[in-house]
Amino acid sequence: MKIFRSNIFLFCLCIALAVQVFIAFETPIGGSFSDAVQLSMNGVQAVTPVKATLVSVDSIGELFKDLYGEPGHINLSGKSLVSYGSFTSFAKGDVLVMSIAYNPSTKAFDLVDVIRENPIMTFPMIQGLGELGRNILFHVPMSMVAFIAFVIGTIYSILYLVKRNYDYDRQARAASAGGFLFTLMATVTGSIWARFSWGTFWNWDPREISIFILLLVYMAYFMLRSLLEESEDKKARIAAVYNIIGMISAFFLMFILPRITQSLHPGGGSLVGKGAEAPLLNLSGKTHIDRTLSNMQWISVILFLFVFLWIKDIYTRILRLQDKRAEEI
């Protein structure tokens, strides 16, 4: 694709990814008052970030309403919110992201810190994940791009079988290699996430097993394509057929298996009605994910998709050069 030979486009892509990383880590996380109560009562988190709107001031303290419209009093312990920290100009109607601690004796909240005033956007508080929830913007889009890459690779393999044009074989290899790279990146980001959420880097969870098998399936594809001692056409044909079978197994391993088995991942066992529904792709067709987070996720998918297409383009050109050199020799 010629667009990837434009330095301006690549520079813009680089800047867009830097902005994506900035937004992913800079956007504050704001939950609700019920999150703060639940996490405090369960002893999970004493201090919780909450997003709320300043409604009024009464005898108990400042009255806020959280993102679900639930009211909550914040006890300032004699401190004036108007002059709190570096934030000096609060008015009624202001949206604040604050760290608060629930006080069961007064059934009010103590203000610990003001994080942001009138934020452009906030990410939801996902109980049990907290700040780790930001990884949704890296791990999930990488997995999605990996699957799209495998689909593209399969389309090129089918095209090769139909038209017998070697360039389709090169494109299929390059797309599958890109898909493999993104699967690897999704595995690494998922593994780091697992370490801090579940305690270990690898749990042999059904989804982890399926991704491990998927990596083996595509490793076998690359070995098959390079190690066969047949004519170029036969090698390409066998690899194309294998790639189509690989795609079918990728679909099964990425979408079916993790949903019919009980898993630590969200959506585990949802097809048999034993677990929670998958947040994005499920049988009821509903999205169980915050709109802001979901939008940012799709933006990340598009950006990562461009990175994949760039990698695929370069690898295809390298394969073309290699083949040309081999023909000359």
Add this chain to the structure above:
Amino acid sequence: MDFLEHNSLYVVGIISAVIWLGLFTFMFAVERRVRKLEQTDTHK
């Protein structure tokens, strides 16, 4: 260590940005080499 503990979120963010930047630098380098090779091939 105290700095890392209190700013862990930003440290992770910077590491992610550096990894992306590293990948892009590498890709740019490969892109330039491939472009040179393609040009040499066309002039042959």
